[in-house]
Amino acid sequence: MRIRLLLLDFDGTLADTRRANTLAYLTALREAGYTLTETEYETCYFGMRCNEFLTRYGIADPTERERLRLRKIALYPRFFDTVRLNEPLWGFCRAFQQQGGRVWIVSTGSRANIDHVMRHLGIGGPAEAGDAACGPDEAPNGRVDGILTGEDIAQSKPAPDCFLEAMRREGCTPAETLIFEDSEIGLEAARRSGAAYIRVKL
Numbered sequence: 364m365r366i367r368l369l370l371l372d373f374d375g376t377l378a379d380t381r382r383a384n385t386l387a388y389l390t391a392l393r394e395a396g397y398t399l400t401e402t403e404y405e406t407c408y409f410g411m412r413c414n415e416f417l418t419r420y421g422i423a424d425p426t427e428r429e430r431l432r433l434r435k436i437a438l439y440p441r442f443f444d445t446v447r448l449n450e451p452l453w454g455f456c457r458a459f460q461q462q463g464g465r466v467w468i469v470s471t472g473s474r475a476n477i478d479h480v481m482r483h484l485g486i487g488g489p490a491e492a493g494d495a496a497c498g499p500d501e502a503p504n505g506r507v508d509g510i511l512t513g514e515d516i517a518q519s520k521p522a523p524d525c526f527l528e529a530m531r532r533e534g535c536t537p538a539e540t541l542i543f544e545d546s547e548i549g550l551e552a553a554r555r556s557g558a559a560y561i562r563v564k565l
Contacts, residue, residue: 368535369459370526370558371507373470373477375410375545377449379565380480383442385409388416390441391434397422410546412471412513436475443483448504449565452543453486457505467509467529469542471519474512481507509533520552527556 374380385404392399399420408416413435417428456466470477481488487502489509509529516525530540537557544550545563553560 364536364538366541366559367464367539368530368533368541369456369464369466370469370529370540370542371452371456371466372542372544372546372549372563373468373480374472375565376543376549376563377452377468378480378484379447379449381405381409382445383439383480384476386442386445387435387439390438391431394434395427395431410548412519413473432473436473436479439476440479440483443480446480446483447565448484448486449563452563453504456507460505460508465508465533465535467511467533468507469511469525469529471513471525474510474514477510477512520546520548521555523552523556526552526558530556530558 371377374384385401388404389399389401397420408419411419413432414428417431422428422431460466468477478488485502485504487506490506509532511525511529513519516528518524526540526542530537540556540558542553542556542558542560543563544553544560545565550560550562
């Protein structure tokens with residue numbers, strides 16, 4: 364059966380955002396009087412959803428966690444000079460689209476964070492019908508056809524729900540889908556979805 368749909372994780376797969384994410388979190392925490400080193404974050408917490416990370420770090424107050432989450436989002440663009448696009452993968456995706464295929468980002472990350480990085484990289488989200496701001500100047504490096512993030516799905520990876528929902532929205536089966544992932548949690552979700560998958564190393 365022909366592959367009709369590519370599903371891409373974002374952080375660590377389509378874009379190398381590791382250092383930008385780390386620095387934004389550490390800066391937000393430092394401003395609030397918390398101490399965490401870059402090594403500690405990358406060893407113990409990297410890849411976790413924000414609320415889980417802050418809870419495990421020891422911040423019990425949900426209001427404080429939300430304040431830090433929003434501050435991290437605000438700080439994130441300050442470190443975009445460290446972000447790198449996975450050029451070979453994105454080139455493959457654009458060629459796939461030219462042959463009629465569809466490409467989605469499926470991530471447990473924050474939609475706001477992903478949108479910020481995509482704008483920095485010159486990649487647009489799905490064009491909406493009647494959207495006047497969908498010209499090439501707004502997305503010089505092309506567009507994805509859909510985006511699913513942690514806010515859209517009740518059960519995050521390693522549950523396969525995010526991948527299955529993207530397939531459902533596109534009307535594709537697992538046999539028609541190829542997933543690109545970098546993390547063990549993401550790869551487990553891909554395996555459980557029933558689709559073929561490829562491990563990405565940046």
